[in-house]
Amino acid sequence: MSVWSGCARTLREMTMSERTIEKRVEFAASQERVWKAITDPAELSKWFGHETELELSPGSEGAMIWKEHGRYALKVEVVEAPSRFVWSWVHEPGVAFADAPATRVEWLLTPNADGGTTLVLRESGFLTDLHHQQNTGGWDEELDELIALLAG
Amino acid sequence: MSDVFAAVSDPTRRAILERLRTEGALSVTDLAVSLPMSRQAVTKHLDVLERAGLIEKRLHGRERLHALSGEPLREVKDWLAPYEAEWDERLERLRTHLEGDDDE
Numbered sequence A: 001m002s003v004w005s006g007c008a009r010t011l012r013e014m015t016m017s018e019r020t021i022e023k024r025v026e027f028a029a030s031q032e033r034v035w036k037a038i039t040d041p042a043e044l045s046k047w048f049g050h051e052t053e054l055e056l057s058p059g060s061e062g063a064m065i066w067k068e069h070g071r072y073a074l075k076v077e078v079v080e081a082p083s084r085f086v087w088s089w090v091h092e093p094g095v096a097f098a099d100a101p102a103t104r105v106e107w108l109l110t111p112n113a114d115g116g117t118t119l120v121l122r123e124s125g126f127l128t129d130l131h132h133q134q135n136t137g138g139w140d141e142e143l144d145e146l147i148a149l150l151a152g
Numbered sequence B: 001m002s003d004v005f006a007a008v009s010d011p012t013r014r015a016i017l018e019r020l021r022t023e024g025a026l027s028v029t030d031l032a033v034s035l036p037m038s039r040q041a042v043t044k045h046l047d048v049l050e051r052a053g054l055i056e057k058r059l060h061g062r063e064r065l066h067a068l069s070g071e072p073l074r075e076v077k078d079w080l081a082p083y084e085a086e087w088d089e090r091l092e093r094l095r096t097h098l099e100g101d102d103d104e
Helices: A002-015 A031-039 A041-047 A126-151 B002-008 B011-023 B028-033 B039-051 B071-079 B081-103
Strands: A021-027 A051-053 A061-066 A070-080 A084-090 A102-111 A117-124 B055-060 B063-068
Touching: A021 B081, A031 A041, A031 A084, A031 A102, A031 A117, A031 B081, A041 A051, A041 B081, A070 A102, A117 B081, B002 B011, B002 B039, B011 B028, B011 B039, B011 B055, B011 B063, B028 B039, B028 B063, B039 B055, B039 B063
Parallel strands: none
Antiparallel strands: A021 A117, A051 A061, A061 A070, A070 A084, A084 A102, A102 A117, B055 B063
């Protein structure tokens, strides 16, 4: 049964067609400072990717670029300075945003009493992403069943 | 692993897995009662789940029962681990970046 306590959770999350990563981190820096670090392309290029193409307007497309991995297209979804920033991005380098399944990355900032900042980061939509990739396999199987049915 | 995702992408098969999870091993007849389809259709879904390794058949007297098999779902859980590790690294770099402000 102990095996199942973890798996049952996974099953429920699958039923919701979504699997989410969530991270909570506290920084000594102020909310304004952290906001700048996660939204300013020049700052992001220092710690996230090597290059960042980003405009802070919902609907605009950009990219995170790594020298060794390539260009990952993204689309800005929500900009609520200085507390909420959401973008979606693809997990396949070198393709346009519209041409690949995307996951959603949400950054939530809240000020702490000590002047620091709490960041909650969520990345969601992994299973949808995976479904997209696996769809071909699923359809093959259903087609096989249809062929078998028609042959019978 | 692609078999697992194909298997759970169908709502009927997820409903079957959920019933096996909450009620334990069940026969095709037990399962067909709660589903708006024939026993033959249920059997086909069970075959897909069994091929993906999500369930296993066992004989109980003269009855054939279907029960969950946990291993493939654990693989699914493990699949996300690298993405999680990437975020840990990125957030650690963000921390270092923010702490570096004192030197600038």
